[in-house]
Amino acid sequence: MKLGNRSRGAVALAAVVVATASGCSTKAPESGGGGGGGGGGGEAADVQTDIGVEGETIRLGVLTDLTGVFAALGKDITNANTLFWEENKVCDTYTVELDVQDTGYVPQTGVQLYSGMKDNVLAMQQTIGSPINTALAPEYEADQIVNFPSAWSKTLTEIPGTGVVGATYDVEIANGYSYLFEEGLLAEGDTVGHIYFEGEYGANGLAGTQAVAEEMGLEVIEAQIKSTDQDMSAQVTQFAAAGVDLIALTVAPGQLASVATVAEAQGLDVPILGSNPVFAPGLLQGPAAGWLKSHLYVASPVSAFDANPETLEAYEAAYPDATPSLGVVVGFGMSEIMKQVLDAACENGDLTRAGVLTAFSELEEVDTGGLVVPIRGYETGKSPSLENFVLQPADVPGGAKVLAEAFQGEFAEKIAG
Amino acid sequence: MTQFLSLLLNGVSLGAIYALIALGFVIIFKASEVVSFTHGSLLLLGAYSIARLSEPIGFFPAVLVGVAITALAAFLVERLIINRLRGAPVISLAIVTIGVDIILLTELIRRIGSDILNVPHPWGGGSFRIGDVGISENRLIATIVAAFLIGLFFLAFKYSSWGVSMRASAEDGETAALMGIKQGRVSALAWVVAGVLAGVAALFLVGSPTPGVSPSAYTVALRAFPAAILGGLDSTGGALVGGLLIGLAESFAAGYQDQLLFLGRGFGDVVPYIVMIGVLLFRPSGLFGTRELTRV
Numbered sequence: 015m016k017l018g019n020r021s022r023g024a025v026a027l028a029a030v031v032v033a034t035a036s037g038c039s040t041k042a043p044e045s046g047g048g049g050g051g052g053g054g055g056g057e058a059a060d061v062q063t064d065i066g067v068e069g070e071t072i073r074l075g076v077l078t079d080l081t082g083v084f085a086a087l088g089k090d091i092t093n094a095n096t097l098f099w100e101e102n103k104v105c106d107t108y109t110v111e112l113d114v115q116d117t118g119y120v121p122q123t124g125v126q127l128y129s130g131m132k133d134n135v136l137a138m139q140q141t142i143g144s145p146i147n148t149a150l151a152p153e154y155e156a157d158q159i160v161n162f163p164s165a166w167s168k169t170l171t172e173i174p175g176t177g178v179v180g181a182t183y184d185v186e187i188a189n190g191y192s193y194l195f196e197e198g199l200l201a202e203g204d205t206v207g208h209i210y211f212e213g214e215y216g217a218n219g220l221a222g223t224q225a226v227a228e229e230m231g232l233e234v235i236e237a238q239i240k241s242t243d244q245d246m247s248a249q250v251t252q253f254a255a256a257g258v259d260l261i262a263l264t265v266a267p268g269q270l271a272s273v274a275t276v277a278e279a280q281g282l283d284v285p286i287l288g289s290n291p292v293f294a295p296g297l298l299q300g301p302a303a304g305w306l307k308s309h310l311y312v313a314s315p316v317s318a319f320d321a322n323p324e325t326l327e328a329y330e331a332a333y334p335d336a337t338p339s340l341g342v343v344v345g346f347g348m349s350e351i352m353k354q355v356l357d358a359a360c361e362n363g364d365l366t367r368a369g370v371l372t373a374f375s376e377l378e379e380v381d382t383g384g385l386v387v388p389i390r391g392y393e394t395g396k397s398p399s400l401e402n403f404v405l406q407p408a409d410v411p412g413g414a415k416v417l418a419e420a421f422q423g424e425f426a427e428k429i430a431g
Numbered sequence: 432m433t434q435f436l437s438l439l440l441n442g443v444s445l446g447a448i449y450a451l452i453a454l455g456f457v458i459i460f461k462a463s464e465v466v467s468f469t470h471g472s473l474l475l476l477g478a479y480s481i482a483r484l485s486e487p488i489g490f491f492p493a494v495l496v497g498v499a500i501t502a503l504a505a506f507l508v509e510r511l512i513i514n515r516l517r518g519a520p521v522i523s524l525a526i527v528t529i530g531v532d533i534i535l536l537t538e539l540i541r542r543i544g545s546d547i548l549n550v551p552h553p554w555g556g557g558s559f560r561i562g563d564v565g566i567s568e569n570r571l572i573a574t575i576v577a578a579f580l581i582g583l584f585f586l587a588f589k590y591s592s593w594g595v596s597m598r599a600s601a602e603d604g605e606t607a608a609l610m611g612i613k614q615g616r617v618s619a620l621a622w623v624v625a626g627v628l629a630g631v632a633a634l635f636l637v638g639s640p641t642p643g644v645s646p647s648a649y650t651v652a653l654r655a656f657p658a659a660i661l662g663g664l665d666s667t668g669g670a671l672v673g674g675l676l677i678g679l680a681e682s683f684a685a686g687y688q689d690q691l692l693f694l695g696r697g698f699g700d701v702v703p704y705i706v707m708i709g710v711l712l713f714r715p716s717g718l719f720g721t722r723e724l725t726r727v
Binding site: 081212235236237238240241242243244245246247248249251252254255267268269270271272275276278279280281294296297299300301302 | 433434437438441445541547549552555556557558565566567639640641642643645647648650651681682683684685686687688689696699700
C-alpha cells in the first residue's frame with residue numbers, strides 16, 4: 015500500500031520534472047510583459063539555460079560548515095545567504111533556491127557533497143574554507159562554476175570563476191598599516207612583530223607585512239605558529255624583549271586573546287593589527303576584552319553593523335536566537351555580488367554555466383551598497399579589491415565599530431598586482 | 432635577561448601543568464600497564480564541563496563538579512573497557528584507548544563548535560610581576576597547585592596503603608594478587624587519580640594566557656606524552672622532571688625563535704619530541720625509568 019503510494023508519487027514527480035525541464039531548456043519563461051519590468055531590466059525572453067535552472071527557479075550550491083570548527087561563522091553566512099535570496103530575485107524573474115550542505119570543514123566531505131550536487135546547481139553561492147576551496151578548484155574549473163569563498167587568500171584568486179569577496183590578505187593588512195601610519199600609531203623605521211599561521215593564510219598576511227616593511231624600512235620579527243598553538247607567552251615575550259612598536263596577527267581569535275592577555279600582563283602597550291579572521295565577538299566576553307577594545311585594529315573587507323543597521327534588523331527578525339557576527343555582512347555581500355553576476359548573465363540572455371562565468375569575468379566596479387568594499391573586478395591572480403575598512407572591537411552588535419570607512423592605502427596598488 | 436627570566440618562568444609554569452598530565456599517564460601505566468591515549472579528551476572534557484557549569488552553579492562548585500566528571504569518565508573507561516580486557520595484549524589496550532579518545536573528542540568538538548568558551552577564573556587575566564618579569568596569576572597559581580598536588584601524591588604513593596598496593600602490583604602483579612591485593616581496585620583508583628589530575632590541569636590550561644576552551648586544548652595532552660616518556664614511563668619522579676624539561680624547552684624554543692632560525696620556522700612545536708628522542712637515544716628507559724634486565 016505504502017509502496018504503491020510512493021511509486022505513484024514518484025511517477026508524478028518525474029512527470030513534473032520532465033515537463034519543467036523540457037520547458038526551460040531552450041526558452042526561458044516569459045517575464046510577462048509589464049509584470050516583470052523594473053530595475054534588473056531582465057527581459058528574460060530567450061534566456062539560454064543549461065544546468066541548475068528549472069522554470070523560474072535557479073539552484074545555487076552552498077558548501078558550508080554547520081558542525082565543524084567554523085560552525086558559528088558558517089551558520090551566520092549561510093543564514094544571510096538564505097535571507098538574501100528570500101527577498102531577491104534574479105532579473106526580477108527567477109527565484110533562487112539554495113542547496114545547503116554541511117562539510118564539517120572536512121575537504122573530503124566537501125568533495126563528495128559537491129559531486130552529489132554538481133548536476134543540479136548553476137553556481138556555488140558559498141564554499142567555506144581555503145582547504146575545501148583548494149580541494150575543489152580543479153572541479154570548479156572543469157565545471158565552469160562561479161563560486162564565492164569565505165576566505166581571502168591570494169591563491170584563491172588563481173582559480174577561474176572564484177570570486178574573493180574583497181581584498182586579499184596581503185592587501186588587507188597593508189591597508190591596516192596605512193591606517194596606523196596615518197593615525198601616527200606607527201612610524202617609519204619602527205619594529206613590528208608578526209605572528210602568523212603556517213600555511214597559505216598566514217603566509218599571505220606576512221607577505222603584506224614584508225611588502226610594507228620594505229617600503230617603510232620597518233624591522234620585522236616573524237613568529238610562525240600552528241593553528242593548534244594556544245599560548246602566545248613566548249612569542250610576546252620575544253617581542254617585548256625586541257621592543258616592538260606593533261604586533262601584527264594573521265591567526266585565529268584564540269591566539270589573539272592570548273596575545274592580548276600576555277601583552278597586558280607584560281605591559282607591552284602597543285597597538286595590535288589583525289587580518290579580518292582574527293576577531294570574533296565572543297572574545298569580548300573573555301578577560302582580554304578591555305585590552306582589545308583599546309588596542310586592536312582589524313583590517314576588514316566588510317563594514318560593521320553600525321553602518322548596516324537594516325541588515326542587522328532583518329537578520330535578527332529572521333533569526334531571533336542568533337548572536338550575529340560580521341559573517342552576516344559577508345553573507346549578504348557575497349549574495350549581492352552573485353545577484354549582480356546572475357543579473358548580468360540574464361541580461362546577456364545566457365544563464366548557462368558558461369554564460370554566468372563570462373558575466374562574472376566581465377564584472378567591473380561592483381558596488382554592494384556599503385556591505386563589502388568596492389570590487390574592481392575579477393582577474394586571475396589579482397586582488398579583487400584595493401580597499402578595506404578598519405574596525406575596532408566595541409560593545410555593539412557584531413562586536414565591532416567602524417574606525418575608517420573603505421579606503422585604499424598607499425601600498426595597496428603595488429601589492430595587489 | 433628579562434626575556435630569559437620571563438621565558439624561564441613561563442616554561443616552569445607550563446612544565447608544571449605538563450607534569451600533572453604526565454603523572455596521570457605514569458600512574459595509569461604503573462597500575463594497569465596501559466598507555467592511556469584518552470588523556471587528551473579527558474582534559475577537554477574537564478575544561479568543557481567547568482566552562483559550561485560556571486555560569487549556572489558558580490566557579491568553585493563548577494571546578495569541583497568538572498574535576499569529578501573527568502575522574503568519573505576515567506573511572507568508567509577503566510571499569511567498562513580496560514578492566515574487562517585485562518590480559519589482552521598491551522598494544523591492543525593502547526589502541527582501544529585511542530578509540531575511546533576519538534569518540535569522546537568528536538562529541539566534545541561538536542559541542543564546542545567554533546565558540547571559545549570562557550572560564551570565569553576569579554583571578555581573571557591579572558598578572559604577577561617581579562621587577563620587569565611578569566607571569567599571569569593563573570599560571571602562578573597553577574604552579575603552586577601542581578606542586579602541592581604532586582607532593583601530596585608522592586606522600587600518598589609512599590605511605591598510604593593504596594600507594595603500597597600500587598607499587599606492589601606494578602612490581603609483580605601476580606605475587607601482589609597472591610598477597611591479597613585487589614588489582615582491579617588499584618587500577619580503578621589509579622584511573623580516578625589520573626582523571627582528577629587531568630581535570631585540575633584543564634582548569635589552569637584554559638585560563639590566561641591561553642584564550643579559553645577550544646578544541647586545541649586537546650593537543651596539550653599530546654605534548655605531555657614526551658614528558659612522561661622521557662622521564663621514564665614507570666617513574667612518577669620522572670614525570671615531574673620530564674614535564675618541566677618539556678615546558679622549558681618549548682618556551683625557550685618559541686621565545687628564541689629568531690636565534691634558532693637556522694633550524695627552520697616552527698621549531699618550537701617539534702622541540703618536545705626532539706628532546707624525547709635525544710634522551711631515549713642515551714637512556715632507552717627514560718631518565719628515571721626502570722631498566723628491564725633480562726638474564727640469559
